[in-house]
Each structure stands twice: as C-alpha cells, then as structure tokens.
Amino acid sequence: MYNILICDDDADIRAALKIYLSGEGYTLFEAENGAQALEIAAREPLHLILLDVMMPAMDGIAVTARLRQTSNVPIILLTAKSEDSDKVLGLNVGADDYVTKPFNPVELLARIKSQLRRYAQLGGMPDAGGHRLQVGGVCLDDETKTVTVDGAPIALTPIEYNILRLLMQNPGRVYSSTQIYELVWNEPALGSESAVAVHIRHLREKIEIDPSQPRYLKVVWGLGYKMEKGV
Amino acid sequence: MKTRLGERIGVRALAFFLLAVSSAVGGLCLFGTLWCETCNWYANRKAESYFETEAFYGEVERDIRQIVQMAGCYGFTLETEEQYSSNSSNFTYRLWRLDENNPEAEGELISSTYTETSPSVTGSEIIRASDLGYLDPIAEDEANALYRVDWIVDGTLPVGDSYYYEYLLFVSLYDERYYLPVIAAVGLALSLGLLIFLLWNAGRAPGGQRNAGPAGFLPLEAYLLLTVGGGILCLSLMANGAQNILGTALWLLGLWGAFLFFTDALMGVCARARAGVLFRHSLSGAILRWVWRLVRGFCRWLRDSFAALPLVWVAMMGGVCVLLGETILTLLAFTSYEFFFLLLWLGAQVLLLAVLCRFFSGLYQLRLVSRKMAQGDLSVRVPAKKLWGPLREQGEDLNRISEGMSAAVDERLRSERFKTDLITNVSHDLKTPLTSIINYVDLLQKEALEPQAAEYASVIARQGQRLKKLTEDLVEASKASSGSLPVNAEPTDLAELLTQAVGEYAPRLEKSNLEPVLQLPGEPVWSMLDGRLTWRVVDNLLSNACKYSQPGTRVYVEAEQRAGRAWLRVKNISRQQLNIPADELMERFVRGDASRTTEGSGLGLNIARSLAELQNGEFGLIIDGDLFKAWASFPLSAPPVREEPPEATAGLSCSPDSAPIPLTT
Structure with a gap:
C-alpha cells in the first residue's frame, strides 16, 4: 500500500x-x-x-x-x-x-x-504512437476511441470525444466556440455556438477533479477554450 | 573678560588731561625754540645781554616804523607821543622830517618824547616813507618824504611793556635755550602718543563692550557744533596775529584750545563709529530715516488700498488711465509733429501690446493647467512665479488645491491598501479554523446520527460553506476596490464570453427553473478586457440572477456594440419586491431581501462594479418595478491579430459526416 x-x-x-x-x-x-x-x-x-x-x-x-x-x-x-x-x-x-x-x-x-x-x-507508460494523444494525465487513443485520465478510463459521448480530440491535437491553442462548432459539427455555426459551452462543461466534469478549477481543459474567457499545454 | 586700561573712562580722562598739559608744554617749548632761533641765539653765542639780541632790535625796528607811519605820515602826533611817553614805554624817540634834497641837514622836529636816562641804549635811523610800503595813495607827495628817528631805550626797563616782557623771556629762556627743543620734542611725542591712545580707545567700554562715549547722548551734529565750533572760536583768537608778546600768548592759547577741541571732536566721531551709531544717532540720519519711513508708508498705503479694491474697480481704473494716457499721447504725437512724441507714442503701443500678451499668455497657462487637473492629472503645477498680479494668486490657489487633492488621494490609496492587507490577512487566519469546522462537520454527517442531530449538523455544514464563500468574497471585494488586482487586458470578444458564461451557468439556471435568453449581435464585440475579471463580473450577475429570480421566468443576457462602447446586460425578474435604491444595492453587504437568510455574501454587485471599473469600464443597475437590469460598458478595441484558422491534422481530422462514434469504457 x-x-x-x-x-x-x-x-x-x-x-x-x-x-x-x-x-x-x-x-x-x-x-x-x-x-x-x-x-x-x-x-x-x-x-x-x-x-x-x-x-x-x-x-x-x-x-x-x-x-x-x-x-x-x-x-x-x-x-x-x-x-x-x-x-x-x-x-x-x-x-x-x-x-x-x-x-x-x-x-x-x-x-x-x-x-x-x-x-x-510513471515509467510503465507505453510510447505514444501516432494514434495516441497525451496531455498530462489525459490520454486519448484514436484507434480504440478510448480516453483515460491518470489511467482511469472515462466514458464520453461522440461530440465530447471529437471536441477533446480537436483540443488535444494542438495543446495550448485557443479555439473559439464558432471554430469548435464548425470543426466538430462541420456546419456553419449560425448562432448555435452556445451548445459548445454546454458540451465543454460536461467534458470538464468528466476529466477534471474540480470542474470549476480545471487543470487540463481551460476556459479562455472571451476568446474560447484550450487544452493546457505544460501539465 | 579682563578690563584693559584704555577701557576705563577715568584713565581716558586722565590721559586727556595729560594730553592738554603735554601739548601746552610741548607747544610752548617749540615756540620758545623757534623764538630762540629767530633771535639767532643758537648761532650767536656772544649775545650776553638782551640789548644785543636780534629780538631787541626787531622790536626797536617795529616801533620806529610805527612812529614814522603814525606821527609822520598821518600826523597822529599826540596819540604817538602818548603811546611812547616815558611813562608808558621804555622806548622814547625824536622824529625829524628831513629835507629830501639835503638829508645831511638837521630838518624839522615833528614830535618828541625823548627822555635821557642812564644806563640806556640809543640809536638813530633814517627812513623813507615809501619804504613803509602801505601808504595811502592820496598822500602820494609824501612818498619821498624822509624821516629820522632818534631813539633811546631805558636800560633799567622801568615800564612793563613788550621790551620788559621780552627781557623777562630772554632772561628765562636764554639760559635754557638748549633744553627747549628737547622738552618740545618729548612733550610733542607724548602728545602724539596720548592722542593715538585716546583715539584708539574711544568708544570702548569695560568688558569689550562698545558705547558712544560720555557725550554719546548728544546727536552727532550737536556734538560737532560744540566741539568744532569751540575749535573755530579758539582759532579766531589767532586772527589778531602775534605782533607783540601778548598777541603771541593769545595766539598760542587759541592754537592750543583749537587743538584740544578738535581732538575732542575726533574722539567723539571715533567713539560713535566704533559703537556703530555714527549716522544712526545723528539729526540728519534721523531726518533721512523719517523721510524714508514717510515715503515707504505712503507707498504701502497706496498699495494696500489698491489691493483692497475689487478686481473690477482696479481693472476699470487701470483701463481709464491707459485710455487717457493713450489719447493724450496720440493727440500730442499727431498734432505736434515732433519726432520725439511720435517715438514715445510708438513705444507706448509696443509696451501696451507686450503687457496684454503677457497677461493672456498667463491666462492661457492657467487654463492649460486647470484643464489637466480637471482630467485628473494632479501632478501638474502652475509656474506661479512667472505670473503676476491676480493671475499669480490664482495660480497659487490652483497649486494649493492640486496639492491638497493629491495628498487626499494618496492618503485614501494608502488606507485602502492597508484595509486590503488587513482583510487578506484576517481571512487567511479565518480559513484554518474554518477548514477544521467544515471537515469535522463532514465527518459528523457520515456518522449514524439521530434525525434531529443530523439536521443540526447540516445547518452547521451549510453555514460553514457560507462562511467560506464570505471570506473568499471579502478578499476579492477589497482587492478589486483597492486596485491591487493585476489586470492583463487584451482584445476580448464580449459575445463569446457571454456564450461561454451562459454555457457554464446552464445547469444552475435549469435548477432554479430559469430560461436563459442570449441576445448577441451576430459578430464579435471586441474590447480591451481581462477575460478572467470580466467572467467574474458576469459570474456575479448570473449568480444573483439564479439566487433572486422568480422561478419560471427568463433571464436575458445581452451583448451590444453601441455609441462607441461595448455593452453587456443581464436582466431578470426579481422574486421579491425590490425596495432598495439601485445605488445602495452596489454597496458592500447590502442585499435585496435584507434578511440575510439566503446564501450569498452581499458583496457580489460591489465586486462586479469594482472589477468593471478596474478594466476602465462602467457599471450600473436599473430597477424598474420587479425588472432588475444590470449593465456594464467598456471601451471598444480593435480585433486581435488572429493566427491562421487551425488546419486539420492529417489522420486526425474530424470526418464531416462521421456518425457518432461508439465509445467503449
């Protein structure tokens, strides 16, 4: 122990x-x-x-x-x-x-x-291949479509999974709600961006210990969202 | 301090007395020496008797000439005979008028007092009237007249005339003639020494003090009048000359007196100069001072009465004077056709222009400074010393106002910062015991409790959470209002921020049975903001909306770009009647329901306002019946320099038509 x-x-x-x-x-x-x-x-x-x-x-x-x-x-x-x-x-x-x-x-x-x-x-971690994305303790395997946080598997909806994948592709980069909507839903936003905020919040509740003090998935107020880079 | 000898007044008086004596002795001896010299006693050692001396023959010569002049030329025979009778003079004579053509002849006897005595000294002399030198020009025919005088001096000198006194002098001086110059030298040297001593010590008093001397009470002029006047009076004694021995004595006395008086005058002046009251204690100085005071007083009176006039009156009087002068000068210049007046007129115009320019430039400076102060820059100062008159006073007042205000602002900032530090420290200290309370209540609630006890524990838990929130809000409110929060402003999209905020608040709004309505312009609203601080503003507003809204109503969240500013608004319908003025609601610890039973610290709106103002924004509340509107506005800004739209990474691009991906857990 x-x-x-x-x-x-x-x-x-x-x-x-x-x-x-x-x-x-x-x-x-x-x-x-x-x-x-x-x-x-x-x-x-x-x-x-x-x-x-x-x-x-x-x-x-x-x-x-x-x-x-x-x-x-x-x-x-x-x-x-x-x-x-x-x-x-x-x-x-x-x-x-x-x-x-x-x-x-x-x-x-x-x-x-x-x-x-x-x-x-630590040390027992498999090498990150082309199909694996990792930011801090969050690990996304695009082949098996699985996400683990500090080794514990997490259940995500397809939209949440796509948003997380988008943000983890470029950690540190800020995506606005409109960009996220257009890249994930693949259609013009036309005022539906508020849906993104709700999905992000759900995602954060799943991967963060304290959703109001996120470590990984951060809100950049007035600009968008990003995956923290240096965790 | 040791008293020096010269500082004693008694010593100085003694010295003065000694000076008088020594100068008298020295002077007399000097005179005696000179006399002996004129008598040729130093050269002619054989003169054993008075009647052989040069002095005696000089005296005889003088008498002869007087007799010729008086009895011969003017014919005052009686007077002359009386003067030279054997009763009143040792010298007697016979005066003969000789024939000019035959001087050998006996001639005519004019006057005679000739008295034979024994022993006696006799002689005879022929004298020409023109040789006397000072004949009246009318008696010109007399000029060539020749006279012979036979004279005889009684050898026993029975009468006390000048021959007698000269004889006495001879008797007393002749033997001492070699001592006289020595005594004269000693006496005069002593006099010189005493004079220097007196002048050097004049005005000194015991203990190194200074005073104007014993006659210091007299004004300088009066003193000089007394001493110099006395000296001049003495000098006038000398005017009679020293024809005979008595005249000589008088002449000497006058010289001596004048010397003493002038010495006194010099001493007085020295004493006054040393005491530093030479001009102060003098009539002319007093008069000058009085006149100066009078003039100065008049000038002051003029200035004060001028200053007491209202500015309008001064300006009016000045204007009238300038206009009058201007008119007169113009008339003079253009009617007299004199070049001088034309030049004067031109000079006056230039002067007037310069004064006006100076005045208005001062006014302009005052205006600049007061404008800057009005804009909040309290560091500017009026260069008041370069201004004049009322403008200078105005400038100085302005400077004082500015100083007072900056002092007040500094003081306020200091006390705010102090308050913030205090609140921060106190809340840190509160947090440690609070941690234990919350933890142990949590543990308590996990125990199997009686239903009643479980209810009590839940009250403690709830209030513990409230206390926690309160300490956090307190720190934030004091930091926001004192301006000690760092602001990292960058171009921020207010519309995006509100979208994110409503997304965050969706579950809480749903729980409170509220429907959010997001009203956005459809394009970004850019403003220089610190996103995290603006989020706290919106957070507080939405949190209030959740807490105090009537369930089942809508909450409107709006962003707008209007009148050059970015606006955000949150509107909701209050559950309870709002009977508190909007301004008061923004004060600390004021809440709409005034009951303090519900969750919340009463700091939310205060924090929101402080945070908005920190970002150069404005914040306000509007209460219209039950409609509660909160708004904030910020200056607009340019959009940020955006990076390229993200490129989809190969192999990980989102497939546009990808069906929901089944996820395994």
Whole structure:
C-alpha cells in the first residue's frame, strides 16, 4: 500500500485528514513542521506528501524545493492563500497540485488518488504512437476511441470525444466556440455556438477533479477554450 | 573678560588731561625754540645781554616804523607821543622830517618824547616813507618824504611793556635755550602718543563692550557744533596775529584750545563709529530715516488700498488711465509733429501690446493647467512665479488645491491598501479554523446520527460553506476596490464570453427553473478586457440572477456594440419586491431581501462594479418595478491579430459526416 506524509501545523486538520485517508488503507506519517517533514522523507519511502504552506520553522515552499533536489514524490500543497501568484509559485518550485483551505475532503481524496495513480504508472507508460494523444494525465487513443485520465478510463459521448480530440491535437491553442462548432459539427455555426459551452462543461466534469478549477481543459474567457499545454 | 586700561573712562580722562598739559608744554617749548632761533641765539653765542639780541632790535625796528607811519605820515602826533611817553614805554624817540634834497641837514622836529636816562641804549635811523610800503595813495607827495628817528631805550626797563616782557623771556629762556627743543620734542611725542591712545580707545567700554562715549547722548551734529565750533572760536583768537608778546600768548592759547577741541571732536566721531551709531544717532540720519519711513508708508498705503479694491474697480481704473494716457499721447504725437512724441507714442503701443500678451499668455497657462487637473492629472503645477498680479494668486490657489487633492488621494490609496492587507490577512487566519469546522462537520454527517442531530449538523455544514464563500468574497471585494488586482487586458470578444458564461451557468439556471435568453449581435464585440475579471463580473450577475429570480421566468443576457462602447446586460425578474435604491444595492453587504437568510455574501454587485471599473469600464443597475437590469460598458478595441484558422491534422481530422462514434469504457 502507499505511504502518505501529512504535514500541517494544525493538529485538528492533521487528525481530520488521518480519518479521511485511513479509510482508504494508506500508511500515514505525521509532521507538524517542515523540518520534521524532511526528516521523515529522508527516513521512510513515501509515495505522496500533503504539505501545508504556512508553517513555523520551514514553510511548505522551502520544503518542496529541498525535496525536489533528490526526489520526484508527488507533493500536494495545502494552503489558506488563494491568490494566483501563490499557486504559480508553489507549482513552479515543483509541487504537483495545489488545494486551498478550506478544502472539500472528497475533492482532496480524488486529487490524492489521481497523483498516486500517475506516480505508480510513471515509467510503465507505453510510447505514444501516432494514434495516441497525451496531455498530462489525459490520454486519448484514436484507434480504440478510448480516453483515460491518470489511467482511469472515462466514458464520453461522440461530440465530447471529437471536441477533446480537436483540443488535444494542438495543446495550448485557443479555439473559439464558432471554430469548435464548425470543426466538430462541420456546419456553419449560425448562432448555435452556445451548445459548445454546454458540451465543454460536461467534458470538464468528466476529466477534471474540480470542474470549476480545471487543470487540463481551460476556459479562455472571451476568446474560447484550450487544452493546457505544460501539465 | 579682563578690563584693559584704555577701557576705563577715568584713565581716558586722565590721559586727556595729560594730553592738554603735554601739548601746552610741548607747544610752548617749540615756540620758545623757534623764538630762540629767530633771535639767532643758537648761532650767536656772544649775545650776553638782551640789548644785543636780534629780538631787541626787531622790536626797536617795529616801533620806529610805527612812529614814522603814525606821527609822520598821518600826523597822529599826540596819540604817538602818548603811546611812547616815558611813562608808558621804555622806548622814547625824536622824529625829524628831513629835507629830501639835503638829508645831511638837521630838518624839522615833528614830535618828541625823548627822555635821557642812564644806563640806556640809543640809536638813530633814517627812513623813507615809501619804504613803509602801505601808504595811502592820496598822500602820494609824501612818498619821498624822509624821516629820522632818534631813539633811546631805558636800560633799567622801568615800564612793563613788550621790551620788559621780552627781557623777562630772554632772561628765562636764554639760559635754557638748549633744553627747549628737547622738552618740545618729548612733550610733542607724548602728545602724539596720548592722542593715538585716546583715539584708539574711544568708544570702548569695560568688558569689550562698545558705547558712544560720555557725550554719546548728544546727536552727532550737536556734538560737532560744540566741539568744532569751540575749535573755530579758539582759532579766531589767532586772527589778531602775534605782533607783540601778548598777541603771541593769545595766539598760542587759541592754537592750543583749537587743538584740544578738535581732538575732542575726533574722539567723539571715533567713539560713535566704533559703537556703530555714527549716522544712526545723528539729526540728519534721523531726518533721512523719517523721510524714508514717510515715503515707504505712503507707498504701502497706496498699495494696500489698491489691493483692497475689487478686481473690477482696479481693472476699470487701470483701463481709464491707459485710455487717457493713450489719447493724450496720440493727440500730442499727431498734432505736434515732433519726432520725439511720435517715438514715445510708438513705444507706448509696443509696451501696451507686450503687457496684454503677457497677461493672456498667463491666462492661457492657467487654463492649460486647470484643464489637466480637471482630467485628473494632479501632478501638474502652475509656474506661479512667472505670473503676476491676480493671475499669480490664482495660480497659487490652483497649486494649493492640486496639492491638497493629491495628498487626499494618496492618503485614501494608502488606507485602502492597508484595509486590503488587513482583510487578506484576517481571512487567511479565518480559513484554518474554518477548514477544521467544515471537515469535522463532514465527518459528523457520515456518522449514524439521530434525525434531529443530523439536521443540526447540516445547518452547521451549510453555514460553514457560507462562511467560506464570505471570506473568499471579502478578499476579492477589497482587492478589486483597492486596485491591487493585476489586470492583463487584451482584445476580448464580449459575445463569446457571454456564450461561454451562459454555457457554464446552464445547469444552475435549469435548477432554479430559469430560461436563459442570449441576445448577441451576430459578430464579435471586441474590447480591451481581462477575460478572467470580466467572467467574474458576469459570474456575479448570473449568480444573483439564479439566487433572486422568480422561478419560471427568463433571464436575458445581452451583448451590444453601441455609441462607441461595448455593452453587456443581464436582466431578470426579481422574486421579491425590490425596495432598495439601485445605488445602495452596489454597496458592500447590502442585499435585496435584507434578511440575510439566503446564501450569498452581499458583496457580489460591489465586486462586479469594482472589477468593471478596474478594466476602465462602467457599471450600473436599473430597477424598474420587479425588472432588475444590470449593465456594464467598456471601451471598444480593435480585433486581435488572429493566427491562421487551425488546419486539420492529417489522420486526425474530424470526418464531416462521421456518425457518432461508439465509445467503449
């Protein structure tokens, strides 16, 4: 089973996380500051670390930077800071995901599972052939017409599948609703673009853990939609 | 501080007294020396007796000439005989008128006081009237007259006349004649030293202080009048000359007195100069000062009374003066035909033009600056020092207003930022305990609870979620209103954005039993916006629509391009009666239902307005009965430089007629 380190200076939050995670059968370690976290990380073989950002002694950003020098263990930052600049900083020093307090326990569990799946499958990933498209944990096989997210298969409708394929062909490129409509439905839009928004939302609900904070399928407001490039 | 000797007034008085004495002694000795020199006593060492000295014969010569002149030429025989009688003079005479053609003859005796005595000194002399030098021109026939004077001086000098005094002087001086120059030199050197000492110390007082001296209370003029006047008076004593020994004494006394008076005057001037009151404490200075004060006061009065007049009156008076002057000058110039007046007229025109130009350029500068201030640029300042008169005052006032306003704006910005920081920090601190509350309520709800307890737990869970939303909104509202949110504006299609937004909101609208109606112009509406911020505006408006709309109604979402601006509108029918003014609804924590029981923080519209204004937009609400309209407008922009339409990748192109693809899971 997996070893997970919970690092937070608030004992109540650690206890709550333990209750949630122990139900899933993980082996849990606790640390109440950054120094302890580094100590445990050096001692135990860990598979995932939940790390608070604002802690005494050594904050989460510094711990992440230190851990990344030797290890590629998944790190999820937990923090009360919700500004975009804080998220960017956290992800840039090497964190894999970012969850703001107060968090939804179900969503946090989903993110933990997703990171563990990817971590466990790293290296065992088959080569992407001409018929395979991959963006981050999202994998689309155009031969078998299957889509997996972090290894878990997803059921899509044909329209959703075509939209996803279009966006994954050019990750980072922004397609407007009209373009998507014309390329997927293959007919002039003539005011039917609003259908695209609904399909995109459904697609996002299937491939994203938190649809309102998408990692892969992003809304570029006022311009269109895109598949995130560098995940 | 040590008191120096010269600073004591008593020492100076003593020095002055010494000066008087030493100058008197020195002067007398000098005079004696000179006298001895005229008597040739230094050359002729043989003069053993007074009656052999040059001085004696000089005296005799003088008497002879006087007798010839008075008794011979003018005929004042009686007076002369009285003056030279043996009772009143040691010198007696016989005056003879000689025949010009035969000087050897005895001649005619004119007057005689001749008295034989023993011992005596006698002599005789022939003198020509013209040799006297100062005969009246009328008595020209007398010019060649010859006179002989036989004289005799009583050797015992019984009468106290000038011979007697000269004899006394001779007796006392002759023996001392070699000491006199020495005493004179010492006395005069001492006088010079004392004079320098006195002048150097004039005006000094004990302890290094300065004052105008003992006579400092007198004005300079009065002091000079006293001292210089006294000196001149003394000098006038010398006017009689030094014919005889008494006259000489008087002459010397006058010289001495004048010297002392002038020394005093010099000392007074030095003292005043040292004390720095030479002109201040003088009548002429006082008069000058008084006149100056008078003139200055008058000028001030003129200026003040001018300044107290209203500007209109000043302008009117100035205008009348200019017009009058102009008219007179023009008449002069064109009736007199004089080149000078023509030139004057021309000069006046140029001057008038220059003044007008200056005035209007100042006015123009004021206008420029006030226009910029009105446009919100508070950094501009009027160069008030280059302006004059009322324009300068105006400029200075304008500068003060600008400074005051920028200070107020800065202060406001600072306090807003401080508030934002405070709110952000507080909400960070709130989030940690909130996390535990939400988590443990969630855990609680998973336990097998009594129905009543489960209901309580769900209330806590709901309110916990509300608190979470509230902290997030609070941070966002304060950030949006203080302007500390970064804005990444780029050309954005408002129509596309609304399409996306309605797509996002479709399930929530459906849940609230609302039907969205999207009204778009059919072409993109480009505007410089930050898409994420504009989405938050629309998000807040649609969220409100979901929360407060009457179920079963339609929600209109519109984009439009009109009057050079991009407009977005959200209209819905309120579920409850809206009895709050539109402006108040946009304030923080104000909600239409005023009950605060439903979900929501009351910050949504405030955030929407702040975010719209951050993007150079405007935001407003219109309440018309139950119809609730929210609008925002932004400046239009050019469409972005679009990349090429996406090319379909080979092998992965969407087949136009592809049937729905069966998907396996």
